[in-house]
Amino acid sequence: APTESARAPRHATIVSRQTVNSNYTFIIAGGGIAGLTLADRLTEDANVTVLVVEAGPFDQGQDGILVPGAYAPYYYFWPNLVTVPQTGLKNREIPTIAAQVVGGGSVINAMVYLRGDAEDYDSWGALGNANYSWKNMLPYFKKSENFTAPSAALAAAGNITWDDSVRGHSGPVQYSYANYFYPGSANWWNAAKEIGLKPTKDPMAGKKPGIFWMPSDVDATTGFTRSTARRNHYDRVTASRPNYHILPSSMVSKVLFTGKRATGISYVPTAGGASPSSVYASKEVILAAGGLNTPKILQLSGIGPKKLLNQFGIPVVEDLPGVGQNLQDQPTLTVPYTFSNNLVPNSGSLMTNATYNAEQRALYDGHQPSAYSIVSTLSTNIGVLSLQDATSSYQQIVKEAKQQDPALSLPADVDPTVLRGYRAQRDATLKQFESSTIGVGSLHWGTADSALVYHFKPLSRGSVRINSTNPLDNPLIDYRTATDPTDVKVYTALFRKQRQLFSAPSMQALGPVEVAPFGGNVTSDEQIAAVMRDQINPSNAHQCCTAAMLPRNLGGVVSHEQKVYGVTGLRVADISHWPMQISGAPMANMYGAAERLADLIKKEYCLAGACSK
Ligand SMILES: Cc1cc2nc3c(=O)[nH]c(=O)nc-3n(C[C@H](O)[C@H](O)[C@H](O)COP(=O)(O)OP(=O)(O)OC[C@H]3O[C@@H](n4cnc5c(N)ncnc54)[C@H](O)[C@@H]3O)c2cc1C
Numbered sequence: 001a002p003t004e005s006a007r008a009p010r011h012a013t014i015v016s017r018q019t020v021n022s023n024y025t026f027i028i029a030g031g032g033i034a035g036l037t038l039a040d041r042l043t044e045d046a047n048v049t050v051l052v053v054e055a056g057p058f059d060q061g062q063d064g065i066l067v068p069g070a071y072a073p074y075y076y077f078w079p080n081l082v083t084v085p086q087t088g089l090k091n092r093e094i095p096t097i098a099a100q101v102v103g104g105g106s107v108i109n110a111m112v113y114l115r116g117d118a119e120d121y122d123s124w125g126a127l128g129n130a131n132y133s134w135k136n137m138l139p140y141f142k143k144s145e146n147f148t149a150p151s152a153a154l155a156a157a158g159n160i161t162w163d164d165s166v167r168g169h170s171g172p173v174q175y176s177y178a179n180y181f182y183p184g185s186a187n188w189w190n191a192a193k194e195i196g197l198k199p200t201k202d203p204m205a206g207k208k209p210g211i212f213w214m215p216s217d218v219d220a221t222t223g224f225t226r227s228t229a230r231r232n233h234y235d236r237v238t239a240s241r242p243n244y245h246i247l248p249s250s251m252v253s254k255v256l257f258t259g260k261r262a263t264g265i266s267y268v269p270t271a272g273g274a275s276p277s278s279v280y281a282s283k284e285v286i287l288a289a290g291g292l293n294t295p296k297i298l299q300l301s302g303i304g305p306k307k308l309l310n311q312f313g314i315p316v317v318e319d320l321p322g323v324g325q326n327l328q329d330q331p332t333l334t335v336p337y338t339f340s341n342n343l344v345p346n347s348g349s350l351m352t353n354a355t356y357n358a359e360q361r362a363l364y365d366g367h368q369p370s371a372y373s374i375v376s377t378l379s380t381n382i383g384v385l386s387l388q389d390a391t392s393s394y395q396q397i398v399k400e401a402k403q404q405d406p407a408l409s410l411p412a413d414v415d416p417t418v419l420r421g422y423r424a425q426r427d428a429t430l431k432q433f434e435s436s437t438i439g440v441g442s443l444h445w446g447t448a449d450s451a452l453v454y455h456f457k458p459l460s461r462g463s464v465r466i467n468s469t470n471p472l473d474n475p476l477i478d479y480r481t482a483t484d485p486t487d488v489k490v491y492t493a494l495f496r497k498q499r500q501l502f503s504a505p506s507m508q509a510l511g512p513v514e515v516a517p518f519g520g521n522v523t524s525d526e527q528i529a530a531v532m533r534d535q536i537n538p539s540n541a542h543q544c545c546t547a548a549m550l551p552r553n554l555g556g557v558v559s560h561e562q563k564v565y566g567v568t569g570l571r572v573a574d575i576s577h578w579p580m581q582i583s584g585a586p587m588a589n590m591y592g593a594a595e596r597l598a599d600l601i602k603k604e605y606c607l608a609g610a611c612s613k
Pocket residue numbers: 029030031032033034035053054055056097098099100101102103104105106108109110111112113114250251252253288289290291293294297540541542543573574575576585586587588590
């Protein structure tokens with residue numbers, strides 16, 4: 001195995017408060033997936049200088065980061081993030097997760113690499129974003145990635161199928177599949193078929209509903225380690241890019257303006273203890289701080305709802321009511337089981353069987369198929385369900401949702417433009433609920449003691465608001481999960497489908513018994529909903545949409561070119577710009593979205609020969 005220092009190269013282009021230049025062409029606030037992808041692409045032009053300011057440190061190449069089966073990334077969690085009491089979830093105040101490390105979520109996430117469905121991007125286009133569509137995004141997805149096919153033997157044994165024409169083969173992000181599977185996952189697969197779910201040939205092809213192996217950003221070319229944004233968009237290029245600087249462990253406190261033009265940023269050490277420093281950008285400041293922190297930076301900079309800014313005495317640069325509204329995530333639900341006849345090994349075996357663990361580790365280190373190629377909390381296959389896959393009552397759910405006043409799903413004091421935008425999003429989502437080719441949630445079994453039910457498409461909307469003017473303070477996070485009654489109905493349908501799958505013969509062979517807080521006595525919709533409100537985690541760390549790419553009169557914060565309305569020289573690159581959640585997981589989509597934005601910026605400024613093409 002590589003040593004930790006070999007896995008964590010240090011580069012001359014890492015700057016400090018003392019060595020940072022005073023001016024760059026572009027400054028990027030946040031060095032996560034979007035930030036580092038963009039920095040890589042913009043510095044392809046040797047005349048451009050880029051500074052990435054990142055709140056977190058560089059990772060040290062620990063096993064818990066790089067080795068999927070040793071997954072334990074806790075040291076790079078953003079500290080002390082917790083929600084306000086969640087009124088739809090029995091007023092629980094719930095710890096919530098985001099990354100604070102160079103590479104952002106790609107360093108600590110669960111490595112699921114899944115695009116959205118075609119109707120996701122087509123919906124975004126229909127909401128007023130010119131040229132946004134699946135067709136136009138597909139080339140960027142392909143550009144971002146390099147797919148390594150599994151061995152023919154594994155593909156045959158594990159039912160792995162794909163359509164090579166939609167996979168990228170020369171991009172920086174390495175992805176493939178785990179090279180091992182637990183025997184119980186075959187029972188799950190067969191049970192899913194027994195209840196009518198069908199294999200999806202390729203979940204990356206825009207029509208996901210069905211069952212399939214989960215692609216993962218394991219780097220199959222170098223021993224199945226994690227392919228992080230730090231490795232694929234910084235380490236990969238930095239030796240030849242003196243124009244690409246990173247200032248780690250530094251918190252961007254605000255964007256600096258001259259009039260309405262963004263001219264730079266101020267920042268403080270993330271550890272505190274020093275007064276703010278400033279650095280300036282000749283062309284643009286680009287926010288890439290993620291779904292919770294980009295709205296915080298905007299608000300601290302005087303861009304946001306005027307009432308909120310006034311409350312903290314922040315001079316208003318632009319009254320933009322949508323900043324921090326429209327918060328969405330993909331809630332998760334864990335359903336516990338005991339088994340009288342489960343198969344071993346399973347995903348618990350690495351923990352419970354030291355001999356098996358040592359064997360598997362030796363195989364992994366020798367680049368042989370191993371359980372260490374699977375993220376330890378997960379298994380290899382998953383089922384994504386359209387609403388009609390989940391319940392035959394889907395039309396009734398849609399009908400009742402249409403009868404509900406959308407205003408009831410938002411806070412009472414919401415700006416009329418934000419409400420109008422929400423109505424448009426709601427209509428688009430309900431249309432998706434009637435389609436068989438887009439997912440509303442998923443079912444997963446890690447092969448040990450619990451099943452996971454994910455909800456992709458909530459109608460509830462939350463918010464992120466600053467709680468002080470101190471840039472080191474966390475904002476108030478309110479997901480408002482399950483405040484919209486339709487969300488509870490959709491989640492109940494997904495939960496019932498989970499039950500049905502475990503009642504199918506191939507799963508029954510393992511003797512599963514659903515246990516408390518669910519279990520045989522929890523049968524009516526009301527009982528299920530009551531337990532769910534106790535158990536749902538409002539976040540899968542997929543926070544999005546808080547600086548939404550929508551027309552301004554629909555509560556939007558950025559244009560389809562991701563430019564912040566009302567000011568110049570400022571864009572949002574990260575997941576905040578999404579208008580709505582997707583049927584998939586964010587990472588693959590953020591890599592593709594950042595490739596798209598990099599092209600837009602290059603064309604606008606004629607960088608790296610973009611205008612001669
Ligand atoms: C534990 C976990 C598991 C996940 N599992 C999956 C998964 O399996 N599959 C998947 O697709 N997605 C997963 N995600 C979500 C995915 O990683 C994120 O949605 C994605 O990283 C978002 O990309 P981004 O560029 O918008 O932001 P991020 O990648 O989060 O990057 C934002 C960066 O900005 C930095 N930052 C924030 N504020 C400031 C500031 N003021 N100044 C300077 N820097 C700042 C942060 O430290 C961070 O590094 C998971 C996320 C987590 C945390």
